[in-house]
Amino acid sequence: MRDISSVAEFRDFMSNLPAADDSAGQAATERNAQLTKPPGALGDLEDLAIWYARWSGQARPRIDAPQVVIFAGNHGVAAAGVSAFPPEVTQQMVYNFQAGGAAINQISKTFGAKMDVVALELDRPTQDFTQGPAMTESDLLSALQTGWLAVDPQADLFVAGEMGIGNTTPAAAIAAALLGGAVQDWVGRGTGVDDAGLAKKCSVVEAGLARHAEVLHDPLSVLQALGGREIAAMAGSIAAARAHGIPVLLDGFICSAAALVLHAMNPAALDHTQAGHKSAEGAHARLLEHLGKTPLLSLGLRLGEGSGGALAIGVLKGAVACLSGMATFAEAGVSDA
Ligand SMILES: O=C(O)c1ccc[n+]([C@@H]2O[C@H](COP(=O)([O-])O)[C@@H](O)[C@H]2O)c1
Numbered sequence: 248m249r250d251i252s253s254v255a256e257f258r259d260f261m262s263n264l265p266a267a268d269d270s271a272g273q274a275a276t277e278r279n280a281q282l283t284k285p286p287g288a289l290g291d292l293e294d295l296a297i298w299y300a301r302w303s304g305q306a307r308p309r310i311d312a313p314q315v316v317i318f319a320g321n322h323g324v325a326a327a328g329v330s331a332f333p334p335e336v337t338q339q340m341v342y343n344f345q346a347g348g349a350a351i352n353q354i355s356k357t358f359g360a361k362m363d364v365v366a367l368e369l370d371r372p373t374q375d376f377t378q379g380p381a382m383t384e385s386d387l388l389s390a391l392q393t394g395w396l397a398v399d400p401q402a403d404l405f406v407a408g409e410m411g412i413g414n415t416t417p418a419a420a421i422a423a424a425l426l427g428g429a430v431q432d433w434v435g436r437g438t439g440v441d442d443a444g445l446a447k448k449c450s451v452v453e454a455g456l457a458r459h460a461e462v463l464h465d466p467l468s469v470l471q472a473l474g475g476r477e478i479a480a481m482a483g484s485i486a487a488a489r490a491h492g493i494p495v496l497l498d499g500f501i502c503s504a505a506a507l508v509l510h511a512m513n514p515a516a517l518d519h520t521q522a523g524h525k526s527a528e529g530a531h532a533r534l535l536e537h538l539g540k541t542p543l544l545s546l547g548l549r550l551g552e553g554s555g556g557a558l559a560i561g562v563l564k565g566a567v568a569c570l571s572g573m574a575t576f577a578e579a580g581v582s583d584a
């Protein structure tokens with residue numbers, strides 16, 4: 248599928264997802280067993296490389312063209328005082344990404360990833376979700392499409408990142424809506440709000456859940472009612488990567504909330520993804536548990552902008568280089584056990 252032309256078509260795609268390439272996975276598993284190391288000595292790197300083989304469809308894969316995309320969006324709820332920073336920082340950081348001055352520019356460069364920045368109508372924030380749906384259906388579709396089209400079909404690895412002042416609030420609202428539990432368990436300090444800010448975030452999320460109670464059973468309606476453009480774009484991009492056969496590294500809490508929407512639509516939706524890292528935003532660990540994902544890194548990051556996902560490119564590249572580049576016992580003349 249080259250594009251999505253309606254929300255219904257997206258739903259259809261999500262219920263008919265492409266499968267992994269089991270024969271590439273099988274060949275990679277057999278090769279891994281012959282490599283010059285004690286069985287299992289590369290630990291989680293072995294399963295990681297085999298996972299990449301299955302989802303890239305290459306028995307002896309290489310990672311040469313990773314792509315990081317940062318989706319930026321603005322949020323009506325930001326006006327309610329839910330962030331430690333003012334909303335204009337979203338646009339200012341977009342300029343910083345474009346000028347090469349942000350953390351993600353340095354991390355992408357370090358791991359040989361191309362980086363794209365996609366700003367989604369920053370001068371038209373979503374509606375405050377305590378007052379009405381954050382997005383119209385047409386806003387939702389347009390953000391899903393923007394995300395879908397941002398994925399370079401030639402990329403061999405994709406990292407979904409975001410920038411959006413206030414967006415830990417919609418991310419928490421999505422998680423609370425789809426997974427239940429106490430709102431406080433999903434709300435955290437984001438960019439560093441104080442106790443009053445934290446209490447405000449909880450009441451905003453409570454009000455959003457109450458306002459949209461009738462649509463909470465449907466994941467895409469939750470995304471429309473409580474989400475944001477960059478969150479919907481990340482969801483669209485993760486789905487597009489599946490369509491193109493491109494494995495994905497997820498980033499932090501907001502990226503994982505976008506991924507959760509897809510997972511709620513189809514429990515197999517994230518099989519082509521790995522959690523790049525566990526963020527310091529407290530609810531991220533809980534969210535990853537629900538998604539059944541073990542993070543590759545846990546470095547206390549709470550930056551967003553794809554940073555944790557992009558750092559994990561290094562780990563995945565190392566895993567794949569070992570699988571594909573190591574000699575076998577027979578090739579190296581090393582005695583097998
Ligand atoms: O990725 C994370 O887990 C993460 C945790 C806390 C904050 N952030 C970033 O900080 C912004 C959202 O924080 P806030 O306080 O404005 O909701 C947004 O630009 C995110 O990229 C990101």
Ligand SMILES: Cc1cc2nc[nH]c2cc1C
Pocket residue numbers: 332336340409410411438550551552
């Ligand atoms: C400065 C700044 C940089 C960011 N990068 C991602 N989210 C961010 C939030 C702020 C406030």
